[in-house]
Amino acid sequence: MTPTYYLLLSALLFSIGAVGVLVRRNAIVVFMCIELMLNSVNLTLVTFARINGALDGQVIAFFVMVVAAAEVVVGLAIIMSIFRTRRTASVDDANLLKY
Amino acid sequence: MSVLAQAADTVSTGEAVVFWILGPVALLGALGMVFARNAVHSALMLVLTMLSLGALYMVQQAPFLGFVQIIVYTGAVMMLFLFVLMLVGRDSSDSVVEVLRGQRLTGLLLGLALAVLLVAAVGRTLVNVSSVGLAGGNAGSGANVSGLGALVFTKYLFAFELTSALLITAALGAMVLAYSQSRAHDKRGQRATVTARLRGEHDRISPLPGPGVFATGNSVAVPALLPDGSVAPESVSAIIDSTPVEAFDAPHPGVSQSDAHALTGGRKALPAADPSAETEDAR
Numbered sequence: 001m002t003p004t005y006y007l008l009l010s011a012l013l014f015s016i017g018a019v020g021v022l023v024r025r026n027a028i029v030v031f032m033c034i035e036l037m038l039n040s041v042n043l044t045l046v047t048f049a050r051i052n053g054a055l056d057g058q059v060i061a062f063f064v065m066v067v068a069a070a071e072v073v074v075g076l077a078i079i080m081s082i083f084r085t086r087r088t089a090s091v092d093d094a095n096l097l098k099y
Numbered sequence: 100m101s102v103l104a105q106a107a108d109t110v111s112t113g114e115a116v117v118f119w120i121l122g123p124v125a126l127l128g129a130l131g132m133v134f135a136r137n138a139v140h141s142a143l144m145l146v147l148t149m150l151s152l153g154a155l156y157m158v159q160q161a162p163f164l165g166f167v168q169i170i171v172y173t174g175a176v177m178m179l180f181l182f183v184l185m186l187v188g189r190d191s192s193d194s195v196v197e198v199l200r201g202q203r204l205t206g207l208l209l210g211l212a213l214a215v216l217l218v219a220a221v222g223r224t225l226v227n228v229s230s231v232g233l234a235g236g237n238a239g240s241g242a243n244v245s246g247l248g249a250l251v252f253t254k255y256l257f258a259f260e261l262t263s264a265l266l267i268t269a270a271l272g273a274m275v276l277a278y279s280q281s282r283a284h285d286k287r288g289q290r291a292t293v294t295a296r297l298r299g300e301h302d303r304i305s306p307l308p309g310p311g312v313f314a315t316g317n318s319v320a321v322p323a324l325l326p327d328g329s330v331a332p333e334s335v336s337a338i339i340d341s342t343p344v345e346a347f348d349a350p351h352p353g354v355s356q357s358d359a360h361a362l363t364g365g366r367k368a369l370p371a372a373d374p375s376a377e378t379e380d381a382r
Contacts, residue, residue, distance in 0.1 A: 022206030053231030
């Protein structure tokens with residue numbers, strides 16, 4: 001076994017996340033799929049840091065985590081404000097930017 | 100990296116066992132998240148995937164990132180997800196109606212194509228790559244945190260400060276977006292109320308006198324007394340006024356009617372068996 005298996009696992013996880021974004025209609029579940037894709041990219045970064053023998057990949061994965069946390073906060077606030085006006089969390093119903 | 104470090108990085112049997120247990124668990128969690136009907140089940144499946152990914156980070160000589168993954172992602176972010184899920188209502192599950200016809204099938208096929216493409220490309224190009232590894236160098240697992248700290252505060256200092264600005268902006272944005280301003284019932288402030296009272300928009304300038312003030316009893320049926328000793332009729336509720344009450348007996352001898360003590364004595368209790376009074380009270 002080589003560390004390449006980690007890359008294969010992360011490719012599969014990324015594909016599953018992409019399928020979830022395309023298939024699911026609930027905005028919160030779509031958001032969770034985006035989180036899964038970010039996590040799989042983090043696994044790729046950690047694996048390449050190990051393959052290359054440098055810590056830069058881990059630092060970049062750390063930054064990805066920070067950006068993902070900020071993105072989750074703002075995205076969930078947007079979902080909540082849309083839910084407050086439209087009473088729905090489905091991505092199909094939010095077809096207007098106002099009202 | 101030295102030759103020693105290159106020789107040191109081999110995938111041990113224990114790591115292989117951990118990978119072959121946690122890798123399928125992560126895959127199952129991801130599949131369960133996509134295909135679960137209930138959104139709460141999706142969130143819990145994602146927690147499973149993130150926990151196993153954190154363990155895989157720790158195995159891959161990134162213990163700091165593993166702990167951050169568990170604390171930040173499964174601890175904070177997923178709890179935030181569940182919180183919003185409970186606020187929005189977990190019954191808001193997916194609608195079965197397809198707005199674009201055949202979108203689900205197309206999405207599944209495209210995702211499958213992406214998976215095949217990625218796995219084939221990664222597998223063909225990287226299968227014979229030799230791993231240098233972090234254990235032999237100065238950035239080993241013992242010095243992982245200090246190595247990361249040195250990198251963050253020297254080489255990536257500008258990016259680190261940018262993330263602080265990003266976090267502040269995100270916190271402000273969340274407060275602005277999630278703030279609910281109810282314009283439906285606009286409350287009038289204290290100052291506006293006083294101005295309206297003085298302009299005569301209300302019936303009287305002051306609030307109504309409470310019952311029992313300056314009187315010798317504290318029942319709600321005892322009216323307040325004005326400074327000159329007379330009864331203030333506004334201080335007693337209209338409901339009490341309309342209930343039938345037996346009249347006072349003759350006042351005590353020697354006590355005038357305008358005396359305050361005249362209000363306490365001589366009043367008979369309400370007859371409990373009076374059905375008409377009770378129904379009027381209930382109304």
